Amino acid sequence: MALLWSLFEGSEVTDNGDEPRSLVTVRAINTTALRAARAWSLRESEPHAWREISRMHGVLLSFLPPGEGPATPVQMIENLRRPMRDWVSLPWDSLPEELGAFPILGGDDELTGEAVEYGSDYTEALFENHEVDTGWIPRWATQTFEKVERSVYTVLVSAGQEEYVATRQLLVEVPAAPRSVVRDEINARGALRTEAYVPLPPDQQFTSSGSAWYVPCPECRWPMHVRGALLTCRYPQHPGRFEVTFSDAPGTLPVVTGPVPAEALDAAEVVSLHHAVWRYITIPGTTEVGLMRWLAKHRGVEVDRWPHKDRWDITARVGDTVFEIDLKDVRYPSQLAAKPPHVRYVVVPDYRAWQIAQLKRTLPRERYTPCTVRTLKAWVKKALGESR
Ligand SMILES: [Zn+2]
Structure with a gap:
């Protein structure tokens, strides 16, 4: 998948003055709810947590009609255990279906997997847009998160194509290791040094x-x-x-x-990738590198990794047939339609096969061929058979 620099994507959201009012509101409510839930999950170790919870209660009420919101901060926390669609009245039918559709706080008092996903995908943009306070905010939405993303991005931008591929592949294949092993890997691969690794x-x-x-x-x-x-x-x-x-x-x-x-x-001396790097490089990269390896082991397939420094993910040539591939591992297909890829083959991991039907409906048929990794492999094999 082309790098999802949420930081840079966020600016697109900021520039869009045409968003319906209800969408802006629901995003602001979501951000508020995520902050409150995060504070709740840390209330025993984080001294500011209770203050954050009551502040978020106030912010939440400011977005809702009088009398409609939870009466107390504790009631707000209870509400976060149910999908927002159940307890906030908004014109939900006109909003993207993913919004408000899942509980934010799980039975274990932690953010749910969906909330973390949602947070990773949208929150920085949200904080940029709707920052209600410069105080304490969730870890994955802090300045550090941006700083690490930015520094790794700067290194990758300055790299030549070969260094780019070596560095990118390192960040996918070595997400954690003793510090000395990481150093050896960097040297052996000809990769560049980044600020991507932090103590475990x-x-x-x-x-x-x-x-x-x-x-x-x-x-x-x-x-x-x-x-x-x-x-x-x-x-x-x-x-x-x-x-x-x-x-x-x-x-x-x-x-x-x-x-x-x-x-x-x-775990002695072990360093691991910063959360942001893991989320935006390693996670999509696991599927990308898996497919690259599969392609490379077939004689007759010529593989180009992250051509033009990731304008798309893979070019595979089989005789005269060229597959230009962009892998897309996103939670909701609507995110893809909003930001269409550069090349024909829009490939999703097999565990997201359900997205294909929607992608075929929303992406222009003459420009895109959405498929799963499994289907793409079948097409490559067929092309190999025909080219012999
Ligand atoms: Zn994992």
């Missing part, structure tokens, strides 16, 4: 038998989020929940059980 955050590691450990997500290899003995990847599409069995006996490895095999690794 405390909520992505645990201690057992006196040592610190982390468990890479089986899909993206980024250290899974740890809550007690439960482990999950922060990307909701990645395989389910894992559980770790701790041991007090020194020298014994923690045992990880879950839907697919996963193992605990020593």
Whole structure:
């Protein structure tokens, strides 16, 4: 997928003065709700959390007709456990279907996967537009988030095509490793140094038998989020929940059980990608690099990675047939129609196959051919058969 620099995309939202009033309102309410829910999830460790919750209650009420909103901050928190469509009256039928359709706070008092996704996709733009206060805001919407994105972006912009590909591939294939291993990988690949790696955050590691450990997500290899003995990847599409069995006996490895095999690794000296880099480069990149590898292992397929520094993702040539491919891993197909790709093959991961019908309806048929990764592979194989 072409890089989703939310920061830069955000400016497009700012420039759009034609948005319906109800859309602006629902986005502002969403931002407020996300902030309140985030504060709630941190209320035991973050001294400002309660103040943030009551402030967000006030902000929320200011967007709603008198008497309609939750009477107290605690009632507001309870409302966040239900889809907003159930408790805010807005002309929902005229708004994009994804808005207001999911609970923001889960039964475990954490933001739901959907809320985090929504936050990652839209929140910075929202904060830019509707900043109600310059105070404490969720971690994934802070200046650091922007700063890291911007610094990695600057490095990639200055790179030549080969360095670009090497750096991009590193950020997909090495989401976490001991610092010395990352350094060796950078040198061996001819990649550029970035500010993408940070010390492994405390909520992505645990201690057992006196040592610190982390468990890479089986899909993206980024250290899974740890809550007690439960482990999950922060990307909701990645395989389910894992559980770790701790041991007090020194020298014994923690045992990880879950839907697919996963193992605990020593966390000493480990650095991992900053959340923003993981979200916007590693996550889409997992599908991109997977497809690149598949194409490259077929004789007769010539593969160009991120041509013109990511104007699109892959060019694959099979004899006279050229597949120019842009991979799109987004939650809602409406996001694609709003920002159409540069090339014909608009390819979605197999787990988003349901989006194809909608993409065929919304993207001009003469310019785009939407398909899944699986379908594209079948077409490439067919072209290989014909070119022999
Ligand atoms: Zn993952």
